[in-house]
Amino acid sequence: xxxxxxxxxxxxxxxxxxxxxxxxxxxxxxxxxxxxxxxxxxxxxxxxxxxxxxxxxxxxxxxxxxxxxxxxxxxxxxxxxxxxxxxxxxxxxxxxxxxxxxxxxxxxxxxxxxxxxxxxxxxxxxxxxxxxxxxxxxxxxxxxxxxxxxxxxxxxxxxxxxxxxxxxxxxxxxxxxxxxxxxxxxxxxxxxxxxxxxxxxxxxxxxxxxxxxxxxxxxxxxxxxxxxxxxxxxxxxxxxxxxxxxxxxxxxxxxxxxxxxxxxxxxxxxxxxxxxxxxxxxxxxxxxxxxxxxxxxxxxxxxxxxxxxxxxxxxxxxxxxxxxxxxxxxxxxxxxxxxxxxxxxxxxxxxxxxxxxxxxxxxxxxxxxxxxxxxxxxxxxxxxxxxxxxxxxxxxxxxxxxxxxxxxxxxxxxxxxxxxxxxxxxxx
Numbered sequence: 400x401x402x403x404x405x406x407x408x409x410x411x412x413x414x415x416x417x418x419x420x421x422x423x424x425x426x427x428x429x430x431x432x433x434x435x436x437x438x439x440x441x442x443x444x445x446x447x448x449x450x451x452x453x454x455x456x457x458x459x460x461x462x463x464x465x466x467x468x469x470x471x472x473x474x475x476x477x478x479x480x481x482x483x484x485x486x487x488x489x490x491x492x493x494x495x496x497x498x499x500x501x502x503x504x505x506x507x508x509x510x511x512x513x514x515x516x517x518x519x520x521x522x523x524x525x526x527x528x529x530x531x532x533x534x535x536x537x538x539x540x541x542x543x544x545x546x547x548x549x550x551x552x553x554x555x556x557x558x559x560x561x562x563x564x565x566x567x568x569x570x571x572x573x574x575x576x577x578x579x580x581x582x583x584x585x586x587x588x589x590x591x592x593x594x595x596x597x598x599x600x601x602x603x604x605x606x607x608x609x610x611x612x613x614x615x616x617x618x619x620x621x622x623x624x625x626x627x628x629x630x631x632x633x634x635x636x637x638x639x640x641x642x643x644x645x646x647x648x649x650x651x652x653x654x655x656x657x658x659x660x661x662x663x664x665x666x667x668x669x670x671x672x673x674x675x676x677x678x679x680x681x682x683x684x685x686x687x688x689x690x691x692x693x694x695x696x697x698x699x700x701x702x703x704x705x706x707x708x709x710x711x712x713x714x715x716x717x718x719x720x721x722x723x724x725x726x727x728x729x730x731x732x733x734x735x736x737x738x739x740x741x742x743x744x745x746x747x748x749x750x751x752x753x754x755x756x757x758x759x760x761x762x763x764x765x766x767x768x769x770x771x772x773x774x775x776x777x778x779x780x781x782x783x784x785x786x787x788x789x790x791x792x793x794x795x796x797x798x799x800x801x802x803x804x805x806x807x808x809x810x811x812x813x814x815x816x817x818x819x820x821x822x823x824x825x826x827x
Contacts, residue, residue, distance in 0.1 A: 406701030409434030427690030466648035520549030543802020691743030
């Protein structure tokens with residue numbers, strides 16, 4: 400049997416294991432191990448199976464992930480999210496949709512210190528949704544706004560997901576963070592426009608909130624300083640060449656802890672809880688990463704990426720239609736896989752195809768990340784939707800999905816901009 404045929408059987412086995420609810424990490428590892436053994440024998444397969452976890456555990460570049468996760472955990476527990484929401488609410492005060500736009504602005508800036516969409520959605524669902532409902536917002540739209548705004552964290556630097564893509568695709572993390580900066584804030588702007596359009600079409604969903612006096616606005620706006628400091632260390636420190644990504648993550652995490660203790664927003668017990676949360680989250684991600692690397696070794700061995708690229712070139716398909724096919728693939732996978740699993744299980748196959756038709760690996764990283772933001776709020780398994788529904792069980796899941804529809808349209812507008820104007824991701 401040819402390597403390509405074994406590769407297709409391995410992919411089918413992976414999908415079957417996922418559909419029967421085997422954990423993603425186990426599904427990836429088992430499919431990769433069995434497929435590798437079918438091609439190169441069990442001796443080579445078991446050797447690879449032992450080397451991959453050791454290689455990843457000793458990889459210095461992966462240390463950026465737990466450090467950014469720790470920084471986000473400290474920022475969430477250090478009351479920074481609530482202060483940021485109040486500051487953004489002061490900025491938008493008096494405009495119809497102010498609270499929803501404040502949520503989007505706060506999530507966008509919180510993403511610069513957190514990097515986890517799940518953590519952001521969980522944090523702001525406690526802060527923003529009760530406030531919006533208190534002022535008469537439609538509950539489904541309020542929940543949909545928070546679920547969608549939470550996805551900004553996977554795109555706006557320092558994103559943990561982009562760091563994972565950089566590792567699996569062997570691309571520069573510094574360049575990826577620079578490339579994600581403009582699209583991330585363009586998406587936040589598109590979300591704000593979506594709120595304004597909904598407010599115009601359905602004003603009963605989004606009541607006008609009275610404007611704050613200027614002095615109150617100014618006092619509330621000062622709450623942004625904490626995340627501004629973290630953003631400086633986490634992003635500008637990298638861009639200015641002062642720190643490597645790992646050093647920037649370490650500095651930002653350390654500064655977040657100092658700020659939280661200096662402002663009495665956190666105690667030693669809270670710090671221990673943040674570290675335990677970091678360990679659990681990191682372990683979950685690393686198990687999936689190990690499984691994905693085992694599966695990617697198998698895919699590379701089958702030569703499927705090279706064969707697929709050659710077939711596409713021979714078929715004469717235009718780059719546009721290839722991008723459309725890849726886009727459809729990620730939308731489909733986003734309906735039942737989380738974003739980390741999606742990137743780790745597909746990039747080894749799709750990246751050679753995309754670069755083979757002339758696209759840049761950095762651009763593709765931003766494109767894939769945006770597609771993952773769509774998956775995070777797409778039925779039936781949008782992760783941020785379920786996080787919010789768990790905290791607000793009185794809002795049905797399907798109604799939350801309906802509330803995310805205007806923001807899904809905004810996501811698709813950004814995808815179109817990336818396809819027809821790739822410079823927005825490559826200019827910086």
